[in-house]
Amino acid sequence: MHPLLYSRMTEKITYSLSIHYPFMRILFLTICFLSLHCISHAQQNSGNIFLFCYFKNNGQDGLHLAYSRDGYTFKALHKDSSFLQPTVSKDKLMRDPCIIRGADGLFHMVWTVSWNAKGIGYASSADLIHWSEQQYLPVMEQEDSARNAWAPEITYDAANKEYMIYWATTIAGKYGATDRSVENGYNHRIYYVTTKDFKSFSTTHLLYDKGFNVIDATIVPGNNRFIMFLKDETLKPVPQKNIHIAMAAQLTGPYSDPSPAITGHYWAEGPTALRMDRLWIVFFDKYREHTYGAVSSTDLVNWIDISDRISLPKGIRHGSVFMITAKEFEALRGSDE
Numbered sequence: 001m002h003p004l005l006y007s008r009m010t011e012k013i014t015y016s017l018s019i020h021y022p023f024m025r026i027l028f029l030t031i032c033f034l035s036l037h038c039i040s041h042a043q044q045n046s047g048n049i050f051l052f053c054y055f056k057n058n059g060q061d062g063l064h065l066a067y068s069r070d071g072y073t074f075k076a077l078h079k080d081s082s083f084l085q086p087t088v089s090k091d092k093l094m095r096d097p098c099i100i101r102g103a104d105g106l107f108h109m110v111w112t113v114s115w116n117a118k119g120i121g122y123a124s125s126a127d128l129i130h131w132s133e134q135q136y137l138p139v140m141e142q143e144d145s146a147r148n149a150w151a152p153e154i155t156y157d158a159a160n161k162e163y164m165i166y167w168a169t170t171i172a173g174k175y176g177a178t179d180r181s182v183e184n185g186y187n188h189r190i191y192y193v194t195t196k197d198f199k200s201f202s203t204t205h206l207l208y209d210k211g212f213n214v215i216d217a218t219i220v221p222g223n224n225r226f227i228m229f230l231k232d233e234t235l236k237p238v239p240q241k242n243i244h245i246a247m248a249a250q251l252t253g254p255y256s257d258p259s260p261a262i263t264g265h266y267w268a269e270g271p272t273a274l275r276m277d278r279l280w281i282v283f284f285d286k287y288r289e290h291t292y293g294a295v296s297s298t299d300l301v302n303w304i305d306i307s308d309r310i311s312l313p314k315g316i317r318h319g320s321v322f323m324i325t326a327k328e329f330e331a332l333r334g335s336d337e
Helices: 003-020 024-044 326-334
Strands: 046-053 065-067 093-099 107-111 120-125 135-137 149-156 161-168 190-197 205-208 213-220 224-233 242-248 269-276 279-286 291-297 317-325
Touching: 003 149, 046 093, 046 326, 065 326, 149 213, 161 213, 161 326, 190 213, 205 213, 213 269, 224 269, 317 326
Parallel strands: 093 149, 093 317, 269 317
Antiparallel strands: 046 065, 046 317, 093 107, 107 120, 107 149, 120 135, 149 161, 161 190, 190 205, 213 224, 224 242, 269 279, 279 291
16 A cells, blocks of 8 residues: 555554543554554655656757656756667657557556657667667558647557557548648547567557547556556647546557546656556646646546655656666666766
8 A cells, every 4th residue: 555545544544542531542652653664664665666758858868867766856867878879860869758568577668759750760679778670660651631749658458468559649620620820730640550570560550549639548458457647738728738537448549538637737757657556646747837747536536736755857748657677777877987
């Protein structure tokens, strides 16, 4: 159990004891203190480290990494300089990096290579230090009117033993209901391909279209379903610019209509989800405020803003969270020396 959940539970029990059994309150608090100490100690020494991959500025200098032992405070590695310089596409950018550990033990990364390219970047690594040759995946080249391929992510489907890569694209004129004078005419939907080996890929398919401009999808398996966190990019007639949830029984969908917004009255994008026991934490870029925010939940329905509890490197932009081992972390930290 996460310490935050534990403390909430003990508060309720302590209050009840203080009313009905005052003499037991001191004993109960002593037991709780010792138990919480053991839980925290076990988590700190579990051997797993949270890693946050991200970009800075316009993504021109490549991949940045930050680490955390508790899931709340992240510190930059490598003096917040790049671990990997981008080499593919005309613009040679590395925006919106997403890294997952594959079933093959390798780390697989995809990223946005350009504001207007029809493909995305891909590379793999065994240690997050040495990377394979970067590749350009032409995922939307078959669409003459495709304008972009933004914020790609990867999710692994253990049941089918395959990966799904998905991203946001505007295809000019395809969804004509959108006011073309707004947002430079962008009107995104989420598309995807599947692969088992990152060498051969399926044809491109539509993943999410609920009649509104949507970007920045990230999908996490949990509770025998797949949970998609997404950004409603709608500006008119009523601005949204917030994060929602959709769910599906299968990774490739169909996904549900979006939930009510889980973020507040500010513009948010680039969600990434971290799970600790029953506690979900969703980080996101408060891009107008040039800072990061976070919300937490134990049921994916009721969300609490915990932005004041998190700490991330200055200038961090849209990335993703994943886990590494203590041994992998020591190697990464050693690369700073």
